[in-house]
Amino acid sequence: MKLIDIAHSRAGDKGNILNLSLIPYKEKDYERLCQKVTPKAVKNHLKDIIQGDVIRYELPNVKALNFVCYQSLLGGVTTSLAMDTHGKSLSSALLEMEIDY
Amino acid sequence: MLRIGSGAGFSGDRIEPAEVLLKNADLDYLVLECLAERTIALAQQRKIHEQSGGYDPLLEKRIKRLLPLLLENKVRLLTNMGAANPIAAARKVLKIAQELNFSCTVAAVVGDDVLDQIDLNSVPWEGNCLIAEFGPIISANAYMGIDAILPALESEADIIITGRVADPSLFLAPQVHHFGWSREDYNKLGQGLITGHLLECSSQISGGYFADGHKKEVPDLANIGFPYAAIDEDGRSVITKVEGTGGLIDLRTVKEQLLYEVHDPAEYLTPDVTVDFSTVQLKEINNNQVEVVNGGGKACPQSLKVSVGYHAGFLGEGEISYAGSNALARAELAAEILKERLLDDFPDLRIDFIGLSSVHRTHFNGPEPYEVRLRVAGYHSSKETASLIGEEVEALYLNGPAAGGGARKKVTESIGVLSTLIDRKKVKPEIYLLGTEKGS
Structure with a gap:
C-alpha cells in the first residue's frame, strides 16, 4: 500500500531544507510507520529530490514523524529554478511511497 | 482568559x-x-x-x-x-x-x-x-x-x-x-x-x-x-x-x-x-x-x-505545449533543441515537463499524459540574456517540432535571500x- 492510505503530510521550507511531517490517521499505525518509513527509505524514495541527508525526528507524544531533508529545494525558494519553488507539493511525493503493511 | x-x-x-x-x-x-x-x-x-x-x-x-x-x-x-x-x-x-x-x-x-x-x-x-x-x-x-x-x-x-x-x-x-x-x-x-x-x-x-x-x-x-x-x-x-x-x-x-x-x-x-x-x-x-x-x-x-536580501539577477522563463500522440516525444525533442541553443549562456538551464514531472522532479513511473507543457528556466545577470530563454521557446513555433502551441515568455528581476546570524x-x-x- 501507499503511505497516502494510512497517513497525511505537510511540507515546509527553510532555505534549501525541506521538512515533511508524516502523521498516521490512526494513532495505532504510528509504530508501524516508525518501523517502515526509515530515513534511508525516504531518501531512496525521493532520490530525485533530496540531494543531502535525511534526519528523522520522532514525536511519540503526538504520534507523528518529522523528516528533515537537506539540499532538497534546488537552492531554496528565492532563487530556485523549480516550478514549485517552496517545495510545497512534495508532501504528496512522500505519500506516494509504497510500504508493506 | x-x-x-x-x-x-x-x-x-x-x-x-x-x-x-x-x-x-x-x-x-x-x-x-x-x-x-x-x-x-x-x-x-x-x-x-x-x-x-x-x-x-x-x-x-x-x-x-x-x-x-x-x-x-x-x-x-x-x-x-x-x-x-x-x-x-x-x-x-x-x-x-x-x-x-x-x-x-x-x-x-x-x-x-x-x-x-x-x-x-x-x-x-x-x-x-x-x-x-x-x-x-x-x-x-x-x-x-x-x-x-x-x-x-x-x-x-x-x-x-x-x-x-x-x-x-x-x-x-x-x-x-x-x-x-x-x-x-x-x-x-x-x-x-x-x-x-x-x-x-x-x-x-x-x-x-x-x-x-x-x-x-x-x-x-x-x-x-x-x-x-x-x-x-x-x-x-x-x-x-x-x-x-x-x-x-x-x-x-x-x-x-x-x-x-x-x-x-x-x-x-x-x-x-x-x-x-x-x-x-x-x-x-x-x-x-x-x-x-x-x-x-x-x-x-x-x-x-x-535575512539578507540581494540582487540575484534575472530569471528567464519560457513555456510551450504539446498534445496528442507523441506529445512527450515532441516536448523532449524541443528540450534537446533548446539545450543546444541555450546551454552556453545558461549552464544550469532547468527543463521541466509540466503534466509529467515538473513539481516532484519525477513521475514515479506514472502513465504518459495526453498533453505536456515544456517549461525552460534559467538565471542570468543580464536582463537581455535572460530574455533569450523565452525568445528561443517562442521561436520553436517555426523552428521546432510539430504542433507546439501556447508559447509564453517572461523575465523577472529576482531577489535572493540569505540567512546569517547577529549577536x-x-x-x-x-x-x-x-x-x-x-x-x-
Missing part, C-alpha cells in the same frame, strides 16, 4: 475572515502576519524609490476595513505590515483613522534593520561563498522577538506595527504582557510560543491547505474561518474558530501545523525561547476545539537570525508612538 485571533497568515491573505473574528470572537488581540522571507527586501526597494513607502502594499486596504471594528470592539492589533518602514506605515494608519473620524494611538517598532552591522565578508548559512559575493546587497533584517514588542504593549498603543520580528513572537508578546510571565519561565514561554506557531499561518490550522479526497474532507472551504486561541494564565490554549464559519479544527489539522517548517522539534530556535515540541499534548475537547498543553522550553539563543546585543529595538489626538 486571553483571546488572540489570527487575521492574516501571509501578505495576500483574505480579509473577510479577520472581520468575522473581530465581530464574533470577543478578542483581546488580533495579529496580522504578512511578512514572508523575501517581502522585506522587495519593500526595501520600494522604500528606495519612495521614502514614504516600503510597508505592506495591502496595508491601506486591510486597515480601512479592520480599523473601525478594532477600535469599536477594543481589540488591539499587532502586525508586521511595517515591513521595511514601520514608521511610514504607522503614519498611514493614522491618516486612515483621521479620514474615518477615529482617534487612536499607533506604535511603530523599529530596530530590525541591521544592514550597517552585518559582516558582508562572512559565509552565510548553506553558503559556499561570502555574502558580498552573492550580488549587490539590498537589505539585512534581524528577527527580533518579544523584547521589541513588549514596550509597545506597555504603551497605550491601539495598533502596533513592526518590521521583521519572528512570526510567533507577535502572538507570544501579548501573552507575556497580559499574564506577566517571567522571562525565565521557559516552559510557559515555550508553550505560549507553540500557541503562536499554531496560529501564525491563519487558516492552515482551520482546514486550509488540508482538504484531500474522502479521507480529508473539509466543510464549506469557501467560507473558511480563521483561528483564534483562548489562553489560560498557565499557557494552556484552546484553538478554535467562530461558530458557523467553514473549515475544520481537529487533531489532524493541528498536528500538520504543529510540524510546519519545524526541524528538530525538541529545539525550535526563536528569539524568545528554545522551544520543545516533544512534550506537547493535544486533545479534541469539542467540535472544532483542540486543547494544547505542556509545551516546554529552555533559554533563547544568544544570536538572532538575519542579539547588537540589535537595539525602539518604539515610536504616534497619536491622532496628540497630533504628533
Whole structure:
C-alpha cells in the first residue's frame, strides 16, 4: 500500500531544507510507520529530490514523524529554478511511497 | 482568559475572515502576519524609490476595513505590515483613522534593520561563498522577538506595527504582557510560543491547505474561518474558530501545523525561547476545539537570525505545449533543441515537463499524459540574456517540432535571500508612538 492510505503530510521550507511531517490517521499505525518509513527509505524514495541527508525526528507524544531533508529545494525558494519553488507539493511525493503493511 | 485571533497568515491573505473574528470572537488581540522571507527586501526597494513607502502594499486596504471594528470592539492589533518602514506605515494608519473620524494611538517598532552591522565578508548559512559575493546587497533584517514588542504593549498603543520580528513572537508578546510571565519561565514561554506557531499561518490550522479526497474532507472551504486561541494564565490554549464559519479544527489539522517548517522539534530556535515540541499534548475537547498543553522550553539563543536580501539577477522563463500522440516525444525533442541553443549562456538551464514531472522532479513511473507543457528556466545577470530563454521557446513555433502551441515568455528581476546570524546585543529595538489626538 501507499503511505497516502494510512497517513497525511505537510511540507515546509527553510532555505534549501525541506521538512515533511508524516502523521498516521490512526494513532495505532504510528509504530508501524516508525518501523517502515526509515530515513534511508525516504531518501531512496525521493532520490530525485533530496540531494543531502535525511534526519528523522520522532514525536511519540503526538504520534507523528518529522523528516528533515537537506539540499532538497534546488537552492531554496528565492532563487530556485523549480516550478514549485517552496517545495510545497512534495508532501504528496512522500505519500506516494509504497510500504508493506 | 486571553483571546488572540489570527487575521492574516501571509501578505495576500483574505480579509473577510479577520472581520468575522473581530465581530464574533470577543478578542483581546488580533495579529496580522504578512511578512514572508523575501517581502522585506522587495519593500526595501520600494522604500528606495519612495521614502514614504516600503510597508505592506495591502496595508491601506486591510486597515480601512479592520480599523473601525478594532477600535469599536477594543481589540488591539499587532502586525508586521511595517515591513521595511514601520514608521511610514504607522503614519498611514493614522491618516486612515483621521479620514474615518477615529482617534487612536499607533506604535511603530523599529530596530530590525541591521544592514550597517552585518559582516558582508562572512559565509552565510548553506553558503559556499561570502555574502558580498552573492550580488549587490539590498537589505539585512534581524528577527527580533518579544523584547521589541513588549514596550509597545506597555504603551497605550491601539495598533502596533513592526518590521521583521519572528512570526510567533507577535502572538507570544501579548501573552507575556497580559499574564506577566517571567522571562525565565521557559516552559510557559515555550508553550505560549507553540500557541503562536499554531496560529501564525491563519487558516492552515482551520482546514486550509488540508482538504484531500474522502479521507480529508473539509466543510464549506469557501467560507473558511480563521483561528483564534483562548489562553489560560498557565499557557494552556484552546484553538478554535467562530461558530458557523467553514473549515475544520481537529487533531489532524493541528498536528500538520504543529510540524510546519519545524526541524528538530525538541529545539525550535526563536528569539524568545528554545522551544520543545516533544512534550506537547493535544486533545479534541469539542467540535472544532483542540486543547494544547505542556509545551516546554529552555533559554533563547544568544544570536538572532538575519535575512539578507540581494540582487540575484534575472530569471528567464519560457513555456510551450504539446498534445496528442507523441506529445512527450515532441516536448523532449524541443528540450534537446533548446539545450543546444541555450546551454552556453545558461549552464544550469532547468527543463521541466509540466503534466509529467515538473513539481516532484519525477513521475514515479506514472502513465504518459495526453498533453505536456515544456517549461525552460534559467538565471542570468543580464536582463537581455535572460530574455533569450523565452525568445528561443517562442521561436520553436517555426523552428521546432510539430504542433507546439501556447508559447509564453517572461523575465523577472529576482531577489535572493540569505540567512546569517547577529549577536542579539547588537540589535537595539525602539518604539515610536504616534497619536491622532496628540497630533504628533
